[in-house]
Amino acid sequence: MIEITVPKLNNNDAQYxxxxxxxxxxxxxxxxxxxxTLETSKAAEDLVSEHDGVxxxxxxxxxxVPPGAVxxxxxxxxxxxxxxxxxxxxxxxxxxxxxxxxxxxxLTAQARTQAAEFGxxxxxxxxxxKRIIKGSDVEAxxxxxxxxxxxxxxxxxxxQHQRAIGAVVTESHRTVPASFTVVRMRVDAxxxxxxxxxxxxxxxxxxxxxxITQLAALRAAFPAFFATYDEDGYALLAExxxxxxxxxxxxxxxxxxxxxxxxxxxxxxxxxLEDFRFSALxxxxxxxxxMGAAITLSLNNDEDxxxxxxxxxxxxxxxxSLGGVQTGLELAADGGVVAARYVHVGLAFDHRVxxxxxxxxxxxxxxxxxxxxxxxxxxxxxxxxG
Amino acid sequence: xxxxxxVGENLNQALHRVMESHEDVYLIGEDVLDPYGGxxxxxxxxxxxxxxxxxxxxxxxxxxLGVANGLALTGNxxxxxxxxxxxxxxxxxxxxxxxxxxxxxxxxxHPMHLVVRCPVGGRRGYGPTHSQSPQKHFLGVPDLHxxxxxxxxxxxxxxxxxxxxxxxxxxxxxxxxxxxxxxxxGPVGDLFSLEFTGxxxxxxxxxxxxxxxxxxxxxxPGGLAQRAVDAARELFLQHEIACEIYVPSALYPFDAQLxxxxxxxxxxxxxxxxxxxxxxxxxxxxxxxxxxxxxxxxAPVRLVHSxxxxxxxxxxxxxxxxxxxxxxxxxxxxxxx
Numbered sequence: 001m002i003e004i005t006v007p008k009l010n011n012n013d014a015q016y017x018x019x020x021x022x023x024x025x026x027x028x029x030x031x032x033x034x035x036x037t038l039e040t041s042k043a044a045e046d047l048v049s050e051h052d053g054v055x056x057x058x059x060x061x062x063x064x065v066p067p068g069a070v071x072x073x074x075x076x077x078x079x080x081x082x083x084x085x086x087x088x089x090x091x092x093x094x095x096x097x098x099x100x101x102x103x104x105x106x107l108t109a110q111a112r113t114q115a116a117e118f119g120x121x122x123x124x125x126x127x128x129x130k131r132i133i134k135g136s137d138v139e140a141x142x143x144x145x146x147x148x149x150x151x152x153x154x155x156x157x158x159x160q161h162q163r164a165i166g167a168v169v170t171e172s173h174r175t176v177p178a179s180f181t182v183v184r185m186r187v188d189a190x191x192x193x194x195x196x197x198x199x200x201x202x203x204x205x206x207x208x209x210x211x212i213t214q215l216a217a218l219r220a221a222f223p224a225f226f227a228t229y230d231e232d233g234y235a236l237l238a239e240x241x242x243x244x245x246x247x248x249x250x251x252x253x254x255x256x257x258x259x260x261x262x263x264x265x266x267x268x269x270x271x272x273l274e275d276f277r278f279s280a281l282x283x284x285x286x287x288x289x290x291m292g293a294a295i296t297l298s299l300n301n302d303e304d305x306x307x308x309x310x311x312x313x314x315x316x317x318x319x320x321s322l323g324g325v326q327t328g329l330e331l332a333a334d335g336g337v338v339a340a341r342y343v344h345v346g347l348a349f350d351h352r353v354x355x356x357x358x359x360x361x362x363x364x365x366x367x368x369x370x371x372x373x374x375x376x377x378x379x380x381x382x383x384x385x386g
Numbered sequence: 387x388x389x390x391x392x393v394g395e396n397l398n399q400a401l402h403r404v405m406e407s408h409e410d411v412y413l414i415g416e417d418v419l420d421p422y423g424g425x426x427x428x429x430x431x432x433x434x435x436x437x438x439x440x441x442x443x444x445x446x447x448x449x450x451l452g453v454a455n456g457l458a459l460t461g462n463x464x465x466x467x468x469x470x471x472x473x474x475x476x477x478x479x480x481x482x483x484x485x486x487x488x489x490x491x492x493x494x495x496h497p498m499h500l501v502v503r504c505p506v507g508g509r510r511g512y513g514p515t516h517s518q519s520p521q522k523h524f525l526g527v528p529d530l531h532x533x534x535x536x537x538x539x540x541x542x543x544x545x546x547x548x549x550x551x552x553x554x555x556x557x558x559x560x561x562x563x564x565x566x567x568x569x570x571x572g573p574v575g576d577l578f579s580l581e582f583t584g585x586x587x588x589x590x591x592x593x594x595x596x597x598x599x600x601x602x603x604x605x606x607p608g609g610l611a612q613r614a615v616d617a618a619r620e621l622f623l624q625h626e627i628a629c630e631i632y633v634p635s636a637l638y639p640f641d642a643q644l645x646x647x648x649x650x651x652x653x654x655x656x657x658x659x660x661x662x663x664x665x666x667x668x669x670x671x672x673x674x675x676x677x678x679x680x681x682x683x684x685a686p687v688r689l690v691h692s693x694x695x696x697x698x699x700x701x702x703x704x705x706x707x708x709x710x711x712x713x714x715x716x717x718x719x720x721x722x723x
Contacts, residue, residue, distance in 0.1 A: 012510075012565055041392060041565030064567075106576045109624045132577060132595060134626055 001084060002051050004058075004072040006065050009040050015064040016040050018071060023049075025057040026081065029074065036061075036071070049074065054081045110135025118142045161252040172311040176229075180309055181356060182346045183363040187325060190373045191341060194266070201267045207343065208245065208299055209270040211322060214369040215297060216241035216261035222362050224353050225318045226294040235317065235353045244293030244313070245273065247280040254280050255313075257293045266373075297322065307344040317353045320366075321346040345370075393537055394564030398428050400541035401465070404549055405436050411549060412457055414441040414450055415467030415503075425469050426505055426564050447473045451480035454500055459488055463499035463549050471504030471558060472518045485554035486530040497552030498529075501545070507560040507609050507660050508692075508708050513699035519609070519660040519692075521558055521667050525638050532638040535559040536608025537569050538580060538591035539635050547587025558637070560609025560660075577619050578631070584644050591633040595622060600630035601722055603648050603655040605671055608633060610658045616711035617718055627722045637667055642674035649675055653684035654721050658714055663691045688721045690714055 009016060022034040029035065029049045036047050049055075053074035065071055075081040105125060107115065111133045115125060120138055124145075128137055158166075172178075187207060194205045219226045219241045227235040241262035244255045256276045258269055279285045293313070298321040300308035307323035323344040330340040345366060349359050391399075405411050413432055415424065419442045423430030433440040443450050447468060454464040468474045474481070481502065488498050508517030524532055531553050533544065548555040574580050579596050582589040593615065594600065602621075606614040611633045618629035630648055634640065649655045655675055657668040672687040693707045 041394070106623070108622060108626050110626055130597075131573075132598070134598075 001076070001080065002053065002074040003070045004035065004047070004074065006038065006067050006069045006071055007047070008067040009038065009045060010042055012042070013040050015066050018059055018061055018063050018065050019044060020061045021057055022046065023055050025055065026078070027055050029053065029055050038065075054078050056081050056085070105130060106132050108132075108134050111138045114138035114142070159252065165253055168314065169311055171314050175314055176312045177351045178312050178348050179351045179356060179359070180346060180348050181359045181363060182307055182344050183360070183367055184342050185345055185367040185370050186340055186342045187370065188341045190370050191325075193373045197266065203267050203270050204274075205266050205270040206273075207301065207325070208297065208322065209266045209273060210373055211320075211345075211366075211370065212243050212245060212258055212261050212269050212297060213264060213266050214366055214373070215295065215320060216243050216258075216264075217369065218362065218365055219262065219294070221365065222358070224358070225349070225362055227317045227353060228315050229317060229350055229353050238294035240294065242292050242294050244296035245276070246296070246298045247273075247276045249277060249280045251280060251283050254285055254290065255293065255296060256280075256285055256289045257291065259292070295320065301325065301343070307346050309346060310348045312348050312350055317350040319348045321348070390567040390570050392564065393535065393541075393566050393568045394426060394428055396568045397535065397541045397545075397559070397564070398430055400545040401429065401432060402435070403542050404465075404545050405432060405439065408463055408549065409439075410462045410499075412439045412441065412454075412462055412464045413467070414443060414454055414457075414464055416443055416445060416450075416469045418442050418467055424467060426561060428503075428505075428559075428564065429467065447476035448480055451477040451485070451502070454502075455480055455484050455488070455498075458485065458498045458500040458554070459496070463501075465501045465503060465549070468502065468504045470512075470516045471506035471520055472515050474502065474504055474520055474556070475523070477502070478523070481524070481530065481554065481556070482527050486527050489529040489553055498554050499549055499552060500554040501548045502554070502556045504556060504558050505561040505564075506558045507562060508697050508704055509562050511699055511701045511704060514696040517697040517704070519558070521607075521637060521659070522661050522665055524556055525665075525667060525670055529553050530638075531555045531636070533557050533588065533635055534607040534609065534637050535563055536591060536611055536633050536635060537563055537566055538574075538582075538611065538633055539589070539608070543587045544635055558607075558609075563609065566612070574615060575619060577622060578615060584641075588635040590635070590644055593618075593631040593633070595628050595630075598628040600628045600648070600652050601654060602627065602629045602718055603645065603652045604629050604631045604718070605645065605655065605657045605668075606631060606633055607637060607659060607667070608635075609660055610709065610714075613709060613711040613714055614658060617715035620711070620715050621718055621722075625719065625722075627719070629718065638670070640667075640671055640674065642671060642678055645675065646678040649679045650682035653682055654688075655679075655683075656688040656690060656714075656718055656721055658690040658709060660692055660709060662694050663689070664694070666691060685721060688717060690717045 017039040019037040019039045021036045023029050030052045031049055033049045034046050035049050038045050038047060051074050053076055056073045059065060059071040114135050115138050124141060125133055130137060190207060190210050194210060198205045223237045224235055226238040230236055240260055243258045243261040245258060247254050247256060258272050261269060295316060296313055296319045298310040298319055301322045301324050303324050305324040308321050310319040310321045312319050325341055325343050328340050329337050332338045345363060347359050347363055413429060418424045418429040418440055419433040450466050454466040457464040485498055485500050488496055506519045521532060524530060533548060533555055548557060574593055577595055578593040581592050583592050584590045604614045614631050618631060621627045621629060632645060657671045659666060659668045668689040672689060675687050690709055692709055695707050697707055698704045
């Protein structure tokens with residue numbers, strides 16, 4: 001078999017026109033027979049056969065062909081031509097699914113690299129329905145494929161922060177035998193006092209700030225409530241009234257610590273709470289701000305919340321929870337009916353350290369303090385050494 | 387690929403059509419008679435059909451334009467051919483001092499229907515005096531209009547437009563284009579879509595990649611169009627930097643208004659031409675873009691020219707002097723950063 005290639009006819013053209021075939025496909029030709037006409041930008045030229053044999057046309061008339069291209073073949077006889085065509089047909093059939101030739105799209109270098117890396121097939125690329133495929137298109141295709149293959153659509157990935165919270169709650173339930181008591185406390189007086197103080201100090205003061213100061217002050221009378229249970233049968237008493245407080249503004253639950261809350265005024269505590277809220281919004285608490293609490297206050301004082309039963313932080317013996325403020329009617333001492341504002345304050349306690357009776361006493365003390373708040377407390381010199 | 391007509395064939399057919407439809411169109415130039423039909427075969431067949439209106443001349447560019455000016459002044463529509471655009475300097479006086487001024491210097495507007503055809507550009511190894519791009523020498527002459535041949539525009543429309551303009555026109559024809567296939571519809575290569583913007587008979591060809599916001603705008607006259615397409619194709623396939631290419635038919639006066647919005651959107655623009663640097667068409671376009679898009683430009687307008695050099699004859703030396711798709715690609719890559 002002899003290949004017919006396009007000769008170089010001039011220097012100006014990269015392609016010539018194959019104007020027409022002068023011998024028919026499958027015809028028997030002899031040496032020096034005219035085979036075809038090529039046309040350059042300058043002239044038309046006929047190509048003659050250099051051999052005797054049977055012609056096979058590989059390119060149709062009207063096509064453009066570059067110098068060197070194979071445009072036809074001359075076979076010894078018709079049988080040789082038929083055998084060649086059959087073989088070529090078979091080869092073409094096996095090639096169709098893998099060959100990228102004749103693809104109806106263009107890949108950028110990035111797209112080609114991505115497709116190779118993730119084993120994206122030509123069929124998948126074609127399914128994009130795009131003529132020009134970029135790296136980002138393949139990326140999106142791979143992402144869709146991964147999403148549909150590996151992750152069920154109802155699966156939500158939990159953040160690191162949420163997983164840490166889960167671990168603490170699980171640890172609490174596993175290790176702390178907790179009990180729980182709730183007391184109802186009137187807050188009319190505290191609300192009036194905070195309103196008046198807010199106006200005077202220019203700082204917005206709420207019940208949480210008041211409760212934190214009152215809570216911190218109870219450490220002297222109730223040291224076991226500010227302690228760490230020790231497996232050997234001891235409770236290690238805290239030496240400072242550091243009060244942890246829950247803050248959650250939608251970016252995860254944090255428990256920053258108001259340090260030495262027994263020496264702070266309600267105004268100072270309110271200012272710290274304000275700072276905590278900013279840090280919680282931005283998620284930029286320092287590690288030290290979140291450590292060292294002796295007791296924790298769980299704030300659940302949204303409207304309509306009666307009370308939330310808190311867990312007990314492993315390493316502490318109590319967590320106090322504050323519910324939302326309720327309005328109701330009460331019988332006054334003179335038998336009349338008055339409107340009353342009140343909250344439910346709950347106490348979850350480690351039964352290895354504290355019992356129910358003490359828990360009630362603790363809550364009653366808190367109630368007395370809350371109902372006659374002493375908001376003007378100024379920082380006193382440390383009552384205890386250390 | 388099925389064959390499209392060559393740009394030169396299209397231009398030849400355009401000349402046939404315009405001579406057929408206008409009895410006052412004359413063609414004048416060196417060796418334009420059949421069977422030679424001009425040095426690039428562009429006037430092939432014209433003298434056989436319109437023997438009394440195709441005038442062949444000796445080597446005498448100044449006289450060719452003198453005769454053409456006389457024909458135009460008396461109400462005819464001459465088309466003059468410079469065998470090589472380089473020789474137009476010999477007719478500079480007739481064009482600048484007579485053709486252009488005749489439109490207005492006689493007190494009332496006097497239409498001058500004159501077209502001067504100039505094969506220009508290199509990449510053929512024709513050397514320093516047969517390869518130049520002299521467009522810049524004719525910029526800023528009142529009433530003188532400059533146009534350039536492109537593989538996208540239909541020359542029947544462009545030629546008719548120039549013949550009917552009533553102001554003298556110079557048509558710069560990159561000689562490499564004559565043997566190239568004319569683009570007729572459909573995508574340009576495997577990447578670019580083509581549409582026209584602006585008004586007939588001299589719209590601007592716009593080549594763009596569908597569904598992709600361009601980071602660069604390239605302004606390239608017809609002779610540079612293919613090199614711009616090749617450079618932009620590589621830039622996109624290798625680096626995913628998308629370019630939008632504008633190929634104007636009218637070079638001067640140039641209206642940058644059409645480019646203002648796309649250039650402002652991309653913030654980066656490159657103007658490419660075959661002339662050496664200094665007082666060039668690209669500088670004129672850049673000035674207009676600075677005026678209209680100053681606040682939106684994220685980088686200085688990039689000009690790409692040939693080297694500041696005569697054009698060597700040896701092909702390998704000529705290649706280093708003229709703009710190539712590779713040198714253009716490099717400049718575009720720098721501009722994109």
